[in-house]
Amino acid sequence: MGFVIRRVAARVVCFDPQGRILLIRSSDPADRSKPHWWELPGGGIDAGESPEHAIQRELSEEAGITDAVIGACIWTQHAQFTFAGWDFDQHERIYVATCDGTTDGVLHLEAFEALAFEESKWWDPAEFLAGDDNTVPPRLREFLPAIIAGDLPDPPLDITPSS
Numbered sequence: 001m002g003f004v005i006r007r008v009a010a011r012v013v014c015f016d017p018q019g020r021i022l023l024i025r026s027s028d029p030a031d032r033s034k035p036h037w038w039e040l041p042g043g044g045i046d047a048g049e050s051p052e053h054a055i056q057r058e059l060s061e062e063a064g065i066t067d068a069v070i071g072a073c074i075w076t077q078h079a080q081f082t083f084a085g086w087d088f089d090q091h092e093r094i095y096v097a098t099c100d101g102t103t104d105g106v107l108h109l110e111a112f113e114a115l116a117f118e119e120s121k122w123w124d125p126a127e128f129l130a131g132d133d134n135t136v137p138p139r140l141r142e143f144l145p146a147i148i149a150g151d152l153p154d155p156p157l158d159i160t161p162s163s
Helices: 051-063 111-116 125-130 140-148
Strands: 004-015 021-026 037-039 042-044 069-083 086-098 117-123 134-136
Touching (some): 004 051, 042 051, 042 086, 051 069, 051 086, 134 140
Parallel strands (some): 004 086, 037 134
Antiparallel strands (some): 004 021, 004 042, 069 086
């Protein structure tokens, strides 16, 4: 086993005023044989940074959203994955947020993100839930309907896939 990047990360289920959900279509720049996936915006939490601040930063960097209102942490998960040739062991906190749906059009992506991100899209929830593309988190379609209905778990649910 090689070097493993261990980190804490934050992701966000971000809704616009129409109730659509922001997702980013990505692929692995180091392994194009892997199928693409739709992921919640987010990423690693920097030293001294709160999860909420990390989400604000990631929404700005990945989607050009600068006006999000961050709500409660709804889910947690432990994710182990390989991306861009690196092995990750990541503990995630996943929040819910709202925004007006506008972006400033300026993205500030890290090099691997720029290679990985194919598009961002505001999804109608029913259209997204009817799809079958891979998602990050993997159990997103299983737990999203309750969030769409306004049923926010307290405390957050652990949505880590069973091994």
